Amino acid sequence: MRMSQLFIQTLRDIPSEADVVSHGLLLRAGYIRQLASGIFSELPLGKRSITKIENILREEMDKIGGQEISMPVVHPGDIWKETERWYQVGQEMGRFKDRNDRDMVLAMTHEEVIADLVRKDIRTYRQLPRLLYHIKTKWRDEARPRAGLIRVREFTMKDSYSLDKDWEGLDVQYRDHYQAYFNIFNRCGLPVIAVKSDVGMMGGQMAHEFMYLNEIGEDTIIFCNECQYSANRQIAKFKKASGEKEIPQEIEKVETPGIKTIESLADFLDIPLTKTAKAVLLYAEFADENQPDQLIFALTRGDFEVNETKIANAVNAKELRPATEEEISRCGVVPGYASPIGIKNAIVVIDDIITETTNMVAGANEENYHLKNVNFDRDFKSDIIADISSAKKGYACPECDTPLTSERGVEVGNIFKLGSRYSESMGCKFLDPNGEEKFVIMGSYGIGSGRLLQCVAEERNDQKGLIWPITVAPYQVHLIVIPGKDDVHNIREKADRVYHELQNVGIEVLFDDRDESPGIKFNDSDLIGLPIRLTISNKSIKNGGVEIKLRREKDYSFVSFDKLTQLVKDRIDLLFKELNDAAVTIPFPD
Secondary structure: OEOOOOOOOOOOOOOOOOOOHHHHHHHHOOOEEEEEOOEEEEOHHHHHHHHHHHHHHHHHHHHOOOEEOOOOOEEEHHHHHHOOHHHHOOOOOEEEEOOOOOEEEEOOOOHHHHHHHHHHHOOEHHHOOEEEEEEEEEEOOOOOOEOOOOEOOEEEEEEEEEEEOOHHHHHHHHHHHHHHHHHHHHHOOOOOEEEEOOOHHHOOOEEEEEEEEOOOOOEEEEEOOOOOOEEEOOOOOOEOOOOOOOOOOOOEEEEOOOOOOHHHHHHHHOOOHHHEEEEEEEEEEEOOOOOOOEEEEEEEEOOOOEOHHHHHHHHOEEEEEEOOHHHHHHOOOOOOOOOOOOOOOEEEEEEHHHHHOOOEEEEEEEOOEEEEEEOEOOOEOOOEEEOOEOOOOOOEOOOOOOEOEEEEEEEEEEEEEEEOHHHHHHOOEEEOOOOOEEEOEEEEEEEEHHHHHHHHHHHOEEOOEEOOOOOOOOOOEEEEEEOOOOOHHHHHHHHHHHHHHHHHOOOOEEEEOOOOOHHHHHHHHHHHOOOEEEEEEHHHHHOOOEEEEEOOOOOEEEEOHHHHHHHHHHHHHHHHHHHHHOOOOOOOOO
């Protein structure tokens, strides 16, 4: 492709909408353009790179037995109602009516569609196992799109779906995906780790996320450097040290004027945070239409923070939000002095550490007063006891007691053991060898191609621009011609000949044939970030032919015209080998 004909315009300045480095670089280098909040166009360079990523996805899915299909972007609402996700998913679902007043859905994922295919076509165990995948547009109406392609509303995803006759078969396909995903990310030059995660709206028995550790991420990953324990903070566990057991004392009401925070309470009474009870009041919306929305009174120890994901899972809530003062007051609770004693019309959820803590200080549900020597079971009860506290850096690892650490990360892939969650709700049955009906056991696995592209851009750049790995770069070679003042025709002719010779052997070349200054051409080359740069100029010809330089390196060298094609092929092969060699076997965690 000649740059004089390429539909892009590089930008000198960082666009105002760019809030992370990679977003700015993709805009400046002409890979993407924003249409609206969270909605982007892929320009020619961006489209070529994303196509390369998607072809890697196809290759790795095919290696583990995947069959590519294509499913609709628009779904009838009825199938989402069958699984009840129509009622469980909030405003991020794109709902609309067709001309016949039927409920319709813009695809945010395709479990329902796969289940509909399965119940129509799978009849016997002889048709299992199977693995289907597609690469398709999705829509999620994100409340706060951010960071370019990291969090968008419209995006393209590879989602695959495994179908098995039993859980043992699902285990095999789940582990196949676990390895395949590491292969994909390694081939794209992106370092990732796999962590246990919340199943969320997908449901099922188990989930892992593949995380690119970087400060631009919205997720916090908790992990142990000693035993390799790792999990998303949403579900991460930690070892909670119990306080010394005491003989329960009589409740004592104490005046605490103006004391509304746990920290100020501990200071005022001169007690450790571990002796206080921290209350958080949330309002839950439930997926079950028969269960009314209700206040959630969550209680943990004062030195911990509550984890809303854990609370939502404990009460099976569709959504949680902070409770209003009116909602709190209706339940007999006084904000700032909330107590589990005397609460009404609320679901009380306590952290498991509360059952092991004696003589705590809690609110009195009365302005300016707290209660000393509050004890679970004697003074108050709970509807649910669960781990609802957030793990954080410094807490003890749940498996080996080593202090945990944490990092921010971007989720670039996820895998789920769905089990029979969808097959039961949609009647996906097959006959086993004994002629008995069984439900198909399913798995779901996703990778967003646009988000993966930007994470690679975030990982591989410098102050001058992008530095693409050979597998993701839109072109392998950036050929620049600098005609100079003398012998212009001869230099251009040599550059044209090199351009065609490289193309004839299958090398992908972006040829900067524009009438621009050398400075602009070199700056654009660094910004666009192709792996290999070739320059033909008076200087290069005087030094034997063509200047060759890798984008990731500072040094350059010269090569004669007759040896150029083979040298470039060798360099490309070496760059591919480096990434392919990184796709090593990764042990599946026990």
